[in-house]
Amino acid sequence: MSNVVLFTIITLSTIGAASAIILYFVAQKFKVFEDPRIDMVEQALPLANCGGCGYAGCRNFAEAVVKSDSFDGLYCPVGGNETMKTLAALLGREAVEQEATVAVVRCSGSPQHRPRTNHYDGAKSCTIAHSLYIGESGCPHGCLGYGECVDACDFDAIYMNPETGLPEVIDDKCTACGACVKACPRNIIELRKKNPKDRKIFVSCINEEKGAVARKNCAVACIGCGKCVKVCPYDAITMEKNLAYIDPVKCRLCRKCVVECPTNAILEIGFPPRKEKPIVTEDSEGSGLNLS
Amino acid sequence: MEYILIIISSVFVSNIVLAQFLGICPFIGVSNKVETSIGMTGAVTFVIVLATVITYMVYTFILIPLGIEFARTITFILIIAALVQLVEIILKKVSPTMYQALGIFLPLITTNCAVLGLAVLAVQKDMNLVQSTVFAFGNALGFGLALITFAGIREQLDLLNIPKPMRGAPIALIVAGMLALAFMGFSGIV
Amino acid sequence: MLNPKDSEKLNMAKKESTFGNMLMALLIISLVSSTTLGFVYEFTKEPIRMVEINKTNAAIQAVVPPFDNQPAVESYKVASDLDSLRFYPAKMKGVVVGTAVETYTKKGFSGLIKLMIGLAPDGSIIDISVLEHQETPGLGDKIDKAKSDFSLQFQGKNPAEFKLIVKKDRGDVDAITASTISSRAYCDAVKRAYDAYMSTLVKNQ
Amino acid sequence: MSIFTVSPSPHVHSGQSVPRLMYGVVIALLPALAVSVFYFGIGMIIITAVSVISCVLFEFLFQKYLLKNPSTHLDGSAALTGLLLAFCLPANLPWWMVAIGALVSIGIAKMTFGGLGNNIFNPALVGRVFLFISFPAAMTSYPKPGQWWEYMDATTGATPLGIMSESLANNMPVSEIMAGMPSNLDLFLGKMLGSAGEVAAFALLLGLVYLLWKKIISWHIPVSILLTVIIFTGALSLGNPEKYPSPLFHLLTGGLLLGAIFMATDYVTSPMTVKGMIIYGIGIGVITILIRTFGAYPEGVQFAILLMNGFTPLINKYVKPKRFGEVKHG
Amino acid sequence: MLKTFTLGGVHPEENKFSSHKKIEVLPVPPVVTIPLSQHIGAPAKVLVNKGDRVKIGQVIAESGGFVSANIHSSVSGTVLKVEAFPDSTGYRRMSVQIQSEGDEWVDGVDLSTDLKKDFDFSSEEIIQKIIASGLVGLGGATFPSHVKLSIPQGKKAEYLIVNAVECEPYLTADHSLMLEKGEEIMVGTRIMMKALKVEKAIFGIENNKPDAIELMSRLAEREKGITVVALKVKYPQGGEKQLVQALINREVPSGALPIDVGVVAFNVGSIYAAYQAVQKNKPLIERVVTVTGKSVKNPSNFLTRIGTPVQALIDAVGGLPEDTGKVVNGGPMMGKAISSLDVPVVKGSSGILVIPDTEANRHETENCIRCSKCVSACPMGLEPYLLMSLAEREYFGRMETEKVMDCMECGSCSYTCPSSRPLLDYIRLGKGNVTQIIRARKN
């Protein structure tokens, strides 16, 4: 064996051992230990980084999941129950099932229904318009139509329908992350329980004004008449501040209220067409609007 | 004067990032905030200079006499890896609060090819110890200059409407390219 | 996505991190790798040395007439204006047929340019080759024989009558288009070698 | 009754608009264009036309097919970029190189960043430097003025700055070099070699007056650049007049005036505050002279402006306007 | 050289069409709608019910807090409704609607038009009278005046500044008031000086009102401590902080009040109203309103009862022009666009501006070209372009460090932007959010 080989061995081994010692102490001091489960949990997540779980990103959520002992308050809306089950299996815990939900836009005030009172020419932002002006109709609660919710959605699940000027949700794409709910300054969007075949029945209005005012401002407003409350066989409908609300959990999709509503404020979506025409034109006051 | 020329040359003329292609990962990935970049520059300067001094000495006074220059890479990397950690541990030991403040201030610690690259370059260029040290210092400054300028640009890009596909690394590289174009103007100054 | 089974792998038996264990592991790894490296080095040492010698020899051969000695071994240093230059005497049957001078300049467009210049005993240029440069590809790199005919104009010229200055500066050298700087630097290096060579002649007389 | 428009205040507007500003600059460039056509004839017309048309075309194509933004190709900014790009090219540059320059200006330097207002670096200058580095030979052989009908076959030579830096490198004294230079009057009138639009000092100054008069730009950037150059070169030349040419020579040659008046002032890439603009101007002045005096290139304005473009975000970050009611320290 | 403020400012077209029109008294409308919130601060608490009979000057709602003011009936008659009616924003706010019947005043009001020069009230008595009159600033901010008169402990006022700048284009209410009620305003000034216990008062008047400057200077010569200063025409010369700087070269620090540099400022209209309140016991039930616009047939200034629908004012100038695109309650720079002519005149309404449809819409918004014109225009030394992009990205924390709260919403930035960016819209959004952040931090 030549000198060089010998020197090499000696030098390298010394340096190797020295760094081993240093690094050993470093390791002692720093405990560079990332729970490997965090990586695994993260890998199991959809990695959309949408923030729907309430954490800053998927990794943060993964850390929270690994850190806490149960799944209380931890739910990834994008991955849904399936992902949560995977996580449960990974961590050896019980998954908490959460009802699947979907975003629902609760306003039907398209221009045909809502007489226009002005033309807004400010910044095209719902938040700004909302904070400075009532909007282009007399309704202080209805959709402003500048699509802030559309911009907020990371999943292209919501778009502005050019005909109605209102946002519409594509149920299949919606992950119920809630970004649009947060974005809407008027709190029009609600995450409601997802029913089979994407059926839903809901009051498509959040107007709390008195019936007469509401009606003047919008032909399809909830006027708080209370007929639906009476007709609902399951006590699913409540009336508060002149506004009916259908509890998505109690509602059994019987569709009785829909026919009853004098202003067609209750929408049914995803049902097969009825025999008789569902639209009961009770638009008596002659507000001069044509309901299509 | 010689040292000043070395510094000018390594900061402007052959900038470590923009002309020599070293330390690009942190350049692309980290330089999001100007304050952090300034912090990085300070930390990197110390680490690079210290590493260069030590590797230079090991090379000149151990490897060469023993005739095992070929073990340069492996020796250097081990020394550097240990050194970086050692600095951390010392800082933590001597003043935990200060160490914590650094932790909040600097989101990242320094290990990148710039440190090794410079250590290797310093011995490759046949410079003496002081020259190597000044060279390392100049390059650390050059790294800092590129990093800080770039962080400023990044902060501004964040407020602009960069097309989606370009965001992140692509635009960072293009900006780096244009900075490199601009830096070419310094050719021949030294 | 990972499946749950992966989690088991992580818990697989690993060596514990006791001090002794760690030291052992590292020592062994260092030992093995240094031994390997040592042998690889031994193995490649000769070829590497040959490569380097060949490079010098090739450079020398390229610029002087055939020789039968070992110029690399007989080389000597000659002081020049800044530093010293290495001279490689090429001998045929003990007679100096030419001297290869390793010269340099720092005035290149991108700094250092290293040349090997073959000088006939009378000081006229036999040939020149570029050892090292960082001039711009496509421009300054035309000083390289492989890239353009620039260096050919020096062949056979004696700097005593051939002014080693570019024509722009009222010399005799045709500069490379758009690369006057590199051309000037080239002349500078050649001139340094020539001057050093001439100084040895003067001294010898 | 028709419905009213509502919007938050204010309800009136100055009437200023992007196209008005951009075409204002184009107008300011017309005298220089006229002089350049006078000196460089058909060459100037070809490169200007190619540059302007391709800039506008590329802007249109990029927006239509890649960015899918509302189109702004007619707002004058692309045309202006094209015009300025042509101004800083030799009038005998092959047309396809001009088109490549336009592609780089608009495609890489502007549209990659999202179009008007988003770019960090001056598009025309990026285009120019890109060409300069890519085709150094073509970009450093300038046609002699007065050849009206020659384009690529025009006789070429070196610019005054080029001659100066060459000769200085040869240790010639300034006085001797100046003897072979055009007279100051010729320099002022633009009778010299150089990039197509940079030669005529008086026409560029005319443009400056117009821009200031129309309040399109403020004086801070051009004045701080020019003053810095004067002071810096003045000091050098006082120190050793045989080694460093006079401030007047520096002012009248090369792209200094074109850069200081039209390119450093580009809104998008220059600082936002008065203090910032002055720092920026000083930076450009200093770097220009550093490169001219010590660097490998005879001219440094293009690099100086690009470099300071790179520093502009930092300047904007740290140099804030004087706030009303700012508590005065000290 | 004329005095002016140093930072920023813009020069919109002045268009003061009604500047030499006499103040006409607008007939009392048949129905007035008086909102309960005509001042910044908490809404007033209503004191009347549907069907009640009220007299002119009767308190129908009382101050609902420290920064709040009383509200008086501006007509005599029957309360029709106490209900929410739309205000300029279109949102419905609680208001009292009164049907006008007859002309019955509450007791103690001196209805004569004689000039009553002398007064013998203490500072406290003056403030009490002003509280009773429901006076709020008529310069636009509608800040309850008595709050400004009650100097906080440890601070001292040195100057009373009378803001007669009227820098908003089109508006001439203050101008005409000065020409007609100069003597009364001088008395009012002395009253306010007494209330504030200051020796010095300065009138600031923009140089586009030479007759007013001349008249007020002449009147001021007779008074001790009152001076009149002509100011350069530059918007927003009338901004309180700008005015203070222009007149006495003191800068009100960021986040501080004028009183911190020893100044209290009042609008001339407020001064005149103070005269009415103290010398005549007349509460704030009417104000001068300019009705103007490029296509308005007969731009004029009207003494208008609070609560009068805008429609009545429009009718008085010859009806709504054909080409109306926008109607603004206030001036073009700071006023609020209204969507219906049923909106009532309130204490803060200094003018009704009718904008033709050719000018009613903003231009298309384009990318910011970073021309820095907004930065140069901002009188507060802010960077509106930056604030807007921060607001767009919801970086409200940074907006705070960039001093968004200093913005006084003068609109110079939006006015000047060549890309027609809605800078102020976004800045307001940011201010709203930053206010919330600050409030949350305090709790």
Add this chain to the structure above:
Amino acid sequence: MDANSGKSIEHKGFIERIAEDSVVVRIISESACASCHAKGACTAADMQDKEIVVDGSTGNFKIGEMVNLVMEQSQGYKALLIGYVYPFLILFTTLLSANAAGINELGSGLLAVGMLPPYFIAVYYLRNKIRKNFNFSIRKID
């Protein structure tokens, strides 16, 4: 801390432990790659846990909660000076002066590196003083 008094830096972290009058927050220092999904592909030193003790913090925090650690920017710079810049200056000036004084390479190199331990020992003895320069606070993430 008054947020208006200067610029502050924030860093996210998790509450690790809560003691009587202090809270321990764990932060992760990470490099570019640590936040991307190829995080595993970075040298270990590129990602570290650090524990920060925040004194005097009470408040209703719960373990595992994500919070913002807040520190004034100037303190960060101060730490930088003590931790990196001063030692660098010591190293650098010692080396230059030793060289100027004619000490050979080996000597000046060893001397320069040898100056560092005393410096850090000095810092160690001053650590309580230094400690007063730094204070952190925790802010809830809304």
Add this chain to the structure above:
Amino acid sequence: MNQWKNFTKGFLKDNPILVLILGTCPTLGTTTSGINGLSMGLATTFVLLGSNVFISLLKNFIPDKVRIPAFIVVIASFVTVVELVMKAYLPDLFNTLGLFIPLIVVNCIVLGRAEAFASKNNVFSSAVDGLGMGLGFAMALFLLGTIREILGAGSVLGHKFISGDGMLVFILAPGAFIALGYMIMLANQMKKKYIKD
């Protein structure tokens, strides 16, 4: 894991340069021509393959806390081997790649694969992983080198197809950055389009 997927992930999905953006320095520094890029890529591939195999062999022997220094030693040894062999048998290539050969040690991708993959998987998977990642790296380098060569020198693999020079800027630093920037952009778009998981 499916070995084919394991092998091909480095080509686009997890391409070290185009997607993970690691090892940028050698990428930019050595791609002045297609051949240079390819050689650098292959050298790196060799190191990757070797270290992956070795580390996965040793994984149970190395205690957790010293795994990083241990990995470094292994990697550095392979790098030195490459260095020596290249110097001996490919001296010209070694000169052009220069500094970047020793820098393979710090190429995040090498250590990264050791950390993330080889230390957790069996030898065969690790070999496949190393080879796949390495080839992905080499491919990207080759591509970038070729693009720069075509634009910058007007030649493909050293064969000139135009007379005269190309756009020099692409041979120099600015062009390297710009070309890589656009390449990464395109790769991301492609990844979005073609790879869903």
